[in-house]
Amino acid sequence: MEARQYLTLKEVRRRHILITLVRTGWDVKTASALLKVTERYLAKEIKKLGLQNPEAWKRG
Amino acid sequence: MAKGKILVIDDEQSQLELLELFLTRKGYQVRCSATAEEGLRFDRAFEPDVVILDIHLPDKDGLEVLQELKKKNPRSNTIMITAYHDMETTVKAMRLGACEYITKPIDVDELEKAVTRAFRLSAQDRRPDSGGHPTTPKGPIIGNSRAMKEIFKAVGMLCENRVTVLIEGETGTGKELIAKAIHDFSPNRDHPFLAINCSALVETLLESELFGHEKGAFTGAHVTKKGKFELAGQGTIFLDEVGEIPLEVQAKLLRFLQEREFQRVGGETTLKASARVIAATNRDLWEMVNRGAFREDLYYRLSVARIHIPPLRERSEDIRLLTEYLLKKINAELGKNIRKIEEKAMLRMIEYRWPGNVRQLENVLTRAAIATHGEVMPEDAVLPFLGREMAHGTKVDQPPLSLQEVEKEHILKTLNHTGWHITNTARILGISRPTLRLKMKDYKLLPKP
Numbered sequence: 001m002e003a004r005q006y007l008t009l010k011e012v013r014r015r016h017i018l019i020t021l022v023r024t025g026w027d028v029k030t031a032s033a034l035l036k037v038t039e040r041y042l043a044k045e046i047k048k049l050g051l052q053n054p055e056a057w058k059r060g
Numbered sequence: 061m062a063k064g065k066i067l068v069i070d071d072e073q074s075q076l077e078l079l080e081l082f083l084t085r086k087g088y089q090v091r092c093s094a095t096a097e098e099g100l101r102f103d104r105a106f107e108p109d110v111v112i113l114d115i116h117l118p119d120k121d122g123l124e125v126l127q128e129l130k131k132k133n134p135r136s137n138t139i140m141i142t143a144y145h146d147m148e149t150t151v152k153a154m155r156l157g158a159c160e161y162i163t164k165p166i167d168v169d170e171l172e173k174a175v176t177r178a179f180r181l182s183a184q185d186r187r188p189d190s191g192g193h194p195t196t197p198k199g200p201i202i203g204n205s206r207a208m209k210e211i212f213k214a215v216g217m218l219c220e221n222r223v224t225v226l227i228e229g230e231t232g233t234g235k236e237l238i239a240k241a242i243h244d245f246s247p248n249r250d251h252p253f254l255a256i257n258c259s260a261l262v263e264t265l266l267e268s269e270l271f272g273h274e275k276g277a278f279t280g281a282h283v284t285k286k287g288k289f290e291l292a293g294q295g296t297i298f299l300d301e302v303g304e305i306p307l308e309v310q311a312k313l314l315r316f317l318q319e320r321e322f323q324r325v326g327g328e329t330t331l332k333a334s335a336r337v338i339a340a341t342n343r344d345l346w347e348m349v350n351r352g353a354f355r356e357d358l359y360y361r362l363s364v365a366r367i368h369i370p371p372l373r374e375r376s377e378d379i380r381l382l383t384e385y386l387l388k389k390i391n392a393e394l395g396k397n398i399r400k401i402e403e404k405a406m407l408r409m410i411e412y413r414w415p416g417n418v419r420q421l422e423n424v425l426t427r428a429a430i431a432t433h434g435e436v437m438p439e440d441a442v443l444p445f446l447g448r449e450m451a452h453g454t455k456v457d458q459p460p461l462s463l464q465e466v467e468k469e470h471i472l473k474t475l476n477h478t479g480w481h482i483t484n485t486a487r488i489l490g491i492s493r494p495t496l497r498l499k500m501k502d503y504k505l506l507p508k509p
Contacts, residue, residue: 023410
């Protein structure tokens with residue numbers, strides 16, 4: 001399980017979506033525009049990949 | 061007919077209504093309460109199967125309420141809701157007998173799953189009553205990602221029993237911290253926690269470290285020495301890099317796990333010991349089993365419970381939180397007063413792949429802190445330590461790539477790596493060959509003539 005040089009496609013997609021979300025402050029609208037996918041699609045992927053904004057609770 | 065009785069205790073009116081509506085629709089009989097006092101009264105009269113309890117209540121601490129609920133009605137199962145998420149509260153709640161833990165904002169799917177599991181548990185009624193003794197929080201394990209929350213839950217459950225645990229994770233992910241947390245939260249926390257790195261010692265030495273040796277067992281064995289298993293008593297033995305244990309020692313370890321018996325090196329008498337074993341590995345043990353480098357029976361003995369710690373690159377969402385914590389620690393160590401990390405530097409760190417995981421993050425931050433003068437850590441201080449291994453060659457200053465561009469680039473990179481071998485490429489990417497062909501067609505990826 002040493003860090004592999006080559007990731008699976010799923011891992012790459014997850015990472016890229018995550019990074020984009022973190023960069024946009026979890027603004028799904030902006031993130032989906034950058035990723036060039038629909039908001040609906042991105043929302044579905046976020047759920048599927050189990051991504052969560054760790055800062056969400058701060059906003060209550 | 062109602063599926064079961066649920067009591068919800070939450071001071072937030074809108075949330076209370078939402079939960080009531082949702083659960084009633086699902087066919088449960090629901091009772092709601094906005095205060096701890098009222099909730100406890102309802103609990104007596106209503107006798108719910110499951111209680112959903114907010115940790116922040118106006119009149120009482122949620123953990124206290126949990127304790128009281130458990131005392132009065134040990135059969136019911138409790139799901140905790142909280143706005144915060146940290147290791148300490150989770151472990152406390154799990155120890156006090158909460159069976160599930162969900163965080164705000166509430167995700168209805170997560171809620172439903174938790175409710176289903178809680179009902180299954182109360183039907184089986186197999187939860188041993190955990191005597192709620194206070195805990196000493198230890199182990200700075202930081203994370204708010206879903207994967208880490210699952211790990212906190214696992215720690216909370218495993219500290220209550222003594223089953224053997226196998227912790228898997230890349231180097232630097234904090235395997236020992238998790239093992240230590242399981243020990244520190246266990247009823248045997250006052251007994252020793254002994255860590256031993258199985259790769260650091262030669263075979264004979266490892267065997268004598270673990271099991272001890274008799275006087276004269278080998279050259280240099282001038283006195284009888286007790287091994288770690290004896291020394292640990294009721295405590296915990298942490299076997300790091302367990303995959304490195306030579307086959308001969310594996311047999312001895314297996315015997316210990318099966319019979320709780322062993323002999324010192326050069327000894328005749330059979331000794332008994334009851335230490336709990338937690339093993340860790342950064343290698344794929346199952347693959348080693350298939351190669352014949354690791355005993356299959358030992359593998360099963362070790363992995364009664366398994367915890368997989370994800371690499372940092374799979375939980376980049378935790379990097380902000382981690383840097384906040386680490387920076388405080390580093391400030392204290394170095395006598396610095398760095399309050400902030402420049403946003404550009406933060407983005408670099410979020411996008412970096414971190415082959416050395418959290419340990420590497422701490423090293424990089426320490427070195428960057430030394431290079432920082434002032435209260436803000438600039439990008440220049442961080443950059444030299446991140447190597448060239450940025451995520452997918454994206455520059456922070458450039459607009460980020462679309463999902464398709466990233467996919468295409470990665471497929472191309474992998475194809476070039478395998479020399480355009482379709483089967484190997486598909487295997488690395490974790491997709492089928494037809495899917496790969498389809499994607500190559502879509503992205504117009506063709507080998508150079």
